[in-house]
Amino acid sequence: MKHSSLGTKILNAPYILWSVLFIIVPLVIVVYFAFTDQNGAWTLANIAEIKDYGEILLRSIGYAVVATLITLVTSYPVAYFMSKAKARTQAIMMMLIMLPMWMNLLIRTYSWTTILEKNGIINTLLGYLGIGPLPLIGTSGAVILGMIYNYIPYMILPIYTIMVKIDPALLEAASDLGSNGFDRLKRVIFPLSLPGVVSGITMVFVPSVSTFYIADKLGSTKTLMIGDMIQKKFDINLYSNTGAALSFVLMLIILISLAVMHKFAGEDGEAIIV
Amino acid sequence: MNQNIISLKDIVVEFDGERVLDNISLSIQDKEFVTLLGPSGCGKTTTLRLIAGFIDPLSGEILFDSKKINGVPPHKRSVNTIFQRYALFPHYNVYDNIAFGLRVKKVPEKEIKQRVSDMLRLVNLQGFEKRHIAKLSGGQQQRVAIARAVINRPKVLLLDEPLAALDLKLRKDMQNELKNIQKQLGITFIFVTHDQEEALSMSDTVVVMNEGKIQQIGTPIDIYNEPQNAFVADFIGESNILDGVMLKDYLVRLDGMDFPCLDSGFGENEPVDVVIRPEDVDIVPPEKGTLQGEVTSVTFKGVHFEIIVDIQNFKWMIQTTDEHQVGETVGLVIEPDAIHIMKKSEYSGLYGDYSSYSDELDTLNVIEEEDE
Known part of the structure; x- marks a missing residue:
């Protein structure tokens, strides 16, 4: 172990200060609120209240799981073809995937309402064909679609990053040993891309399960998610402590899922968990 | 088989x-x-x-x-x-x-x-x-x-x-x-x-x-x-590749001297490339050699010495187990079976003597640095 010099310590100082100020302190405040009442007295009442939110928690996890699975199944082939494409095509695809990410999530989600709403683009087009209007907005499908749309780059990019790094000689070795295209995918590409898959799942599942606004805009009261509930609790000062308790539980769920994914990533912990 | x-x-x-x-x-x-x-x-x-x-x-x-x-x-x-x-x-x-x-x-x-x-x-x-x-x-x-x-x-x-x-x-x-x-x-x-x-x-x-x-x-x-051309002769092992003229069967002219050899089937007075391997040249006292030259570099290789001999500005590489001094004048003897004749090819003249031999270059560089 190298001893850090005074210089390194000084260079690290702003980062440590930043971490403490904007990561550690807010977490401590959340935990503090979760275990106190409005007068600041220690209590477990907020935590006990969580049981009333069981349904909404399960729904959030359910939506996030479905969104993550669909994202994985659609992203994997995209990442594969992208990694095989010419350098120029790769750059263009990368830009197309990144482009929506530069726009605000709220705007991106809001634009989906104009596509899906009763008088929206899809229903207008279907109207010309004499179909509909279909109830698109306000459904759980719309909420999951919103999540997929917003988080799909976080699945494609880590898988793509791992795939371009697979040594082409390994694929040649596999064909040399008798593997056809599908067999190479099964025995070489897929196992070697697993760390990317694990990162992708984590990076889509975590923001999906904790998302707010998407369900609010694209869903209905029946599709409300835990993130929206927390937001609503904090909107009214009276319920901040309940909101903090919900946040606390959500953090636990996320930590548990991170731990599970880390286990899947193998002993080397090759997955990039950002 | x-x-x-x-x-x-x-x-x-x-x-x-x-x-x-x-x-x-x-x-x-x-x-x-x-x-x-x-x-x-x-x-x-x-x-x-x-x-x-x-x-x-x-x-x-x-x-x-x-x-x-x-x-x-x-x-x-x-x-x-x-x-x-x-x-x-x-x-x-x-x-x-x-x-x-x-x-x-x-x-x-x-x-x-x-x-x-x-x-x-x-x-x-x-x-x-x-x-x-x-x-x-x-x-x-x-x-x-x-x-x-x-x-x-x-x-x-x-x-x-x-x-x-x-x-x-x-x-x-x-x-x-x-x-x-x-x-x-x-x-x-x-x-x-x-x-x-x-x-x-x-x-x-x-x-x-x-x-x-x-x-x-x-x-x-x-x-x-029996390398077929100068490229093969140069790439496989060490070799001195000289310009020669095949006067007639079994006789080749090198450096203005005639050497008996074992090769035949070339035209009369046909220009050829001549390969002589460094281990096939014998070093003798100057008066006994067919060719005379000055030793310009000696490198100890373990099993043998690698010696560069300058003969009429052509640097020969010779491998010998006897030690010689830089500056010493020596004679060379080349037996007929040490000579291999090749037809001229696109590679003729590309691989000449050992004047750019790396060991020698290193020595030259050292001397230059010392002068400065």
């Missing part, structure tokens, strides 16, 4: 309009150890990849067991390759790497187990089954790569500079081991290297390549003793 297993006929390969293989024709016999030898970029690896099926020729035919295999994908060819950097699967252990080819072919696990253990014995890696690839040394990885390829019982094994990444001592051991494995298995080896010593010591047949063309095909002894 007389049946052709692989034939290449008039093969042309181009990458982005650049000609990489230029009309290559080559026949490889069953159970033969063939080495493709040449400097980097000569097309030797391309030739190997062509046989493996990773690239297709622009024109020409590849025959395997007299059947045309152009366009047949690699996984349908009965050849296996040992890759330059081994290309072992990092997500599998030693056992699973070796079993890969048999699993693809859906061989029963029981048989796989038997064959993998036979292979591990062949390459001396018993007990390494569960070892992770990343935890193996270079030499051990090399052995796994051999086992992974030959377990499939290919008719032809292709080896792409398999020893290049190993250190000298290990390389020598692996050379012997590969040769033994080839004899034990009785299959054809096509071996690619840029190391001429490796090629000479291992092969039945050496194919010398340069600039996408085959320069010479022959046994190691033929290639060394």
